[in-house]
Amino acid sequence: MTLQRRSLLALAAGALGPSAALLSTGARADAYPDRALRWIVAYPAAGGSDFLARQLAPQMGKQMGQTIVVDNRPGAAGIIGTEAASKQPGDGYTLLTGDNGAMVFHTALYKTLPYNPTDFVPIGFMASFPLILVVNPNAGFTSAAQFLDMVKRNPGKYSYASPGAGSPHHLAMELLKQRTGSFIVHVPYRGTAPAMQDVMSGQVPVMVVDTAAGLAQIRSGKLKALAVLSQHRIAALPDVPTLAEVGPGGSLKDFEAVAWQGLFAPKGTPPGIAARLTAEMRKAILTPDVKARLEAFGLEVAPSDGPQLAAFIQKETVFWHQLIKERHLSLD
Numbered sequence: 001m002t003l004q005r006r007s008l009l010a011l012a013a014g015a016l017g018p019s020a021a022l023l024s025t026g027a028r029a030d031a032y033p034d035r036a037l038r039w040i041v042a043y044p045a046a047g048g049s050d051f052l053a054r055q056l057a058p059q060m061g062k063q064m065g066q067t068i069v070v071d072n073r074p075g076a077a078g079i080i081g082t083e084a085a086s087k088q089p090g091d092g093y094t095l096l097t098g099d100n101g102a103m104v105f106h107t108a109l110y111k112t113l114p115y116n117p118t119d120f121v122p123i124g125f126m127a128s129f130p131l132i133l134v135v136n137p138n139a140g141f142t143s144a145a146q147f148l149d150m151v152k153r154n155p156g157k158y159s160y161a162s163p164g165a166g167s168p169h170h171l172a173m174e175l176l177k178q179r180t181g182s183f184i185v186h187v188p189y190r191g192t193a194p195a196m197q198d199v200m201s202g203q204v205p206v207m208v209v210d211t212a213a214g215l216a217q218i219r220s221g222k223l224k225a226l227a228v229l230s231q232h233r234i235a236a237l238p239d240v241p242t243l244a245e246v247g248p249g250g251s252l253k254d255f256e257a258v259a260w261q262g263l264f265a266p267k268g269t270p271p272g273i274a275a276r277l278t279a280e281m282r283k284a285i286l287t288p289d290v291k292a293r294l295e296a297f298g299l300e301v302a303p304s305d306g307p308q309l310a311a312f313i314q315k316e317t318v319f320w321h322q323l324i325k326e327r328h329l330s331l332d
Contacts, residue, residue: 018150032092033272036067039095042102044079047192048129048212048297049097051260055293056126059284068095069144077166077331078102079113086115092277096120098264100168104316109166109216109323109331120264122309124278126285127299129210129259131172131229132237137221139205144227144246147206148180151291152210161195161207164188167330169208172257172329173231177242179252199223210259211236211298231256259301278305299311 039057043049050072057068067214073081078101085096100125103117133144141147151158162170187204189195192213198204200222208229209217215236217223225240231244231254243252263281282303282309284290294301304312 033066037093039068039070040081040085041072041097042078045072053097055290056284059287059290060280063280072153083114086119088266090266092269092273094266096264097261099261103313104320105166108321111332119267121269121274122306123263123265124281125262125302125304125309127301129212131208131210131232133226134209135206136199136202136221138223145224151182151184159185159187159204161187161199161204163192163195168259169314175257215298229257
């Protein structure tokens with residue numbers, strides 16, 4: 001999936017320096033911020049999304065001279081929190097962590113949503129969570145190539161767990177099934193932890209997990225990593241090949257799927273304030289100790305500006321909506 005890889009590289013390469021827009025923001029932006037900000041995370045505390053926000057919020061708040069309060073609003077695969085953010089005024093005092101699900105997948109998986117991605121102003125891409133194909137160490141799979149061969153020759157024999165239908169992990173496996181012509185039964189769970197627990201206990205042999213949730217279990221030997229789903233090997237698991245390296249006959253040459261997160265504000269946020277938020281977000285992400293913590297957690301940081309994030313989402317939407325349509329996937 002070279003489109004996504006090129007887009008992510010462009011985001012990193014085109015990351016903003018001091019924005020020219022900040023030079024002409026006007027009085028309203030000059031006075032901003034004069035009170036605390038709220039950062040809505042549409043997922044539970046202690047997860048990867050929460051970790052990212054809680055690493056950046058204190059640093060951004062310090063830079064801006066105001067407190068940024070992280071407000072967890074979990075439920076309905078991120079829909080509840082995203083809807084809540086969409087109803088807030090566009091005054092720069094509400095932020096939202098938006099991801100693949102909220103900004104790309106849901107508009108194809110649901111017939112109706114209580115929000116639209118156009119209800120938000122993109123502030124910038126923050127980071128991606130690389131995805132990893134993992135198995136129970138006793139499941140009998142010795143390599144990614146052998147796994148792909150086994151499931152191809154035994155359609156319907158194997159099943160895979162996911163944190164939930166419509167998650168990046170689920171759709172990454174559906175992309176793998178499409179590209180290899182394989183049939184593996186999907187077993188959706190209510191979150192990553194129970195899905196991972198059943199893979200570790202041998203109830204289900206395989207799943208796609210993100211680095212934030214899975215690195216510790218891989219390093220402890222409770223899960224066996226067969227391949228990363230990025231176009232490149234990741235620093236956290238340098239000995240684990242990519243699917244592009246092991247795909248039979250080059251069939252997975254361009255394969256890539258990641259879980260990503262961007263920062264958004266409600267529609268109507270003034271351009272000058274949006275530009276200020278972009279600059280502060282980028283500065284916070286690239287603060288050495290913050291960046292080190294994010295990378296140690298398994299994140300790949302790639303701060304961008306709002307227009308770059310908007311263009312990336314547009315490309316993601318075209319690609320994943322086509323897959324969702326072809327696979328006849330729906331959450332209604």
